[in-house]
Amino acid sequence: MSRRDVVVVGGSIAALTAVEVLRMEDFDGRITVLSEEDVPPYTRVPLSKGVLAGTESIDDIVLAPLADDVDLRLRTAATALDLDTKTVHTPSGPVHYDGLVIATGGRARRLGTPDQQERVLRTHGDCARLRDALAAASSVLVVGGGFLGMEVASTARALGKEVTVVDLALPLDRLLGTVVGGYVRSVATQAGVRIVVTDGGVRLQGAPTPTGVQLVDGTRLEADLVVSAVGDVPNVEWLAGSGVAVRGGLVVDHRCRVAPDVVAAGDVTVTSVGDGQLTRSPQWTNAVEQARTAVQALLHGDAAAPYRPSRYCWTEQFGLDVKMVGEPDAQGGPAVLDGALDSGSALLAWPDAGTPRTVIAVNHRTPPAKLKRLLRPAQGALLC
Known part of the structure; x- marks a missing residue:
């Protein structure tokens, strides 16, 4: 169908990415972003670091401003979803859509x-x-x-x-x-x-x-x-009674679809790993990658590529820059690809260097893109 009104619910990095991809895909219709926060979309990564330390302000972490043709409505929480009438309800009134991106994220447990x-x-x-x-x-x-x-x-x-x-x-x-x-x-x-x-x-x-x-x-x-600091809880309460599948999060398929004309991305979602088990991946990279897939699916349906997670995450603490790609199952002794932990810089792989399922860089110069290429092909396997 030809979409003219896309509504994005949420003010997260997933929401911002969805808006960017919509415009990159030459969608020239109306985009409305509903965010319950009182500031424009920002990155949460520095909150536990520079912002908490007082060396960065909220102005430093606000992401690229949305274009003037995007209707950003701050302090506007979604309270209910009606799939039949294609309506998102808010305290200030209903908002109609013909395409919906749910990116409401999570809240602190x-x-x-x-x-x-x-x-x-x-x-x-x-x-x-x-x-x-x-x-x-x-x-x-x-x-x-x-x-x-x-x-x-x-x-x-x-x-x-x-x-x-x-x-x-x-x-x-x-x-x-x-x-x-x-x-x-x-x-x-x-x-x-x-x-x-x-x-x-x-x-x-x-x-x-x-x-x-x-x-x-x-x-x-x-x-x-x-x-x-004990994890987060997906923001799905507003979806009660809507008919969408919620099981520990909003269930999406392998193209991040929820229902006809509805997709979702980021910390609010759960996906199947193929054996009936559902999993969440509340990470910055996952939110961005899912948002790209979700918008492609919203605009192109089955012609869109399925979601293939890179499984990349990182942390910075105590002077260490730790980057990981793969599953968090790095048990036992690793294969040392470069450096050594004792020297303060290392590139490590599990279970071996030939077919690694997990690669971790500690204070190592290897960029994320190269880390991802080090994994065996199965690590890009489809979540469905």
């Missing part, structure tokens, strides 16, 4: 009770509040040892704060494997970070502002500032 003002880091607003609290704190307790939690810990430690990270498992092993995860942890501990592993969950203590956590064995850890 919380551990606390409703009466607790839990510190999290997901939006620029979260970051502004956390930055102010961090400036007044001398000690910081980070709950969660994933990329975000360890990046927050790195920033706090660089600012001279006493830092403790608590998690259910050794931080970063699940994401980077035991070899690289262990190396990054060693650098973190040498920098003065205390790491606590608890066999069970934690409970935030104190209200309205948490002042510590209690472990399952009764141990209490306290700090001036407690930060929860």
Whole structure:
């Protein structure tokens, strides 16, 4: 069909990419972007680093401005979707579409009770509040040892704060494997970070502002500032009753389609890995790549190429630049393609150099594009 009105719901990098691809594909109809945030689309990557440290501002992280012919509506949340009438409902009234891109992303997962003002880091607003609290704190307790939690810990430690990270498992092993995860942890501990592993969950203590956590064995850890970095939750509640498939996220097919004339991209989505299991990939690269596929499918249908993820991610913490492509299953000893971890720069592959399924660069000059080319062809396999 000839589309004239495309609505993009969300203000994320996936939303911005969708708009850019629409224009690159010579779509000359109306584009309306609905974002519940109060600032234009921005990159979240520096929030845990320069913005939290106070060396960058929101102006520094706002992405390329949308063209004048794009109707960007800030502070406009989508509240419901009607597939029959092709309408997105908002507090300010209905918005009609003949093509819809859902890119509502996710929100920070919380551990606390409703009466607790839990510190999290997901939006620029979260970051502004956390930055102010961090400036007044001398000690910081980070709950969660994933990329975000360890990046927050790195920033706090660089600012001279006493830092403790608590998690259910050794931080970063699940994401980077035991070899690289262990190396990054060693650098973190040498920098003065205390790491606590608890066999069970934690409970935030104190209200309205948490002042510590209690472990399952009764141990209490306290700090001036407690930060929860325990993952995210897809923003799918507004889709209730719409008829789209929601199972731990918005289910998309191998071309990022949701329903007739509706596609989705980014952290809000889940995809099948081919065995009936659904998976999420809440990463910057995935959001961009899915948005490209989604728009192609919206405009060209089955003629569009299916989504082939590059499975690339990265983190910067404690003076380390870590880039990974492939699955987070880098267990056992790697093949060393260049350098050595002991020297502070290495290019590593698992399970071997001939047919690697995972490649990790630590403070290594190899650019992302070359890392992706190092993987065996099956790593670009179709998610369907």
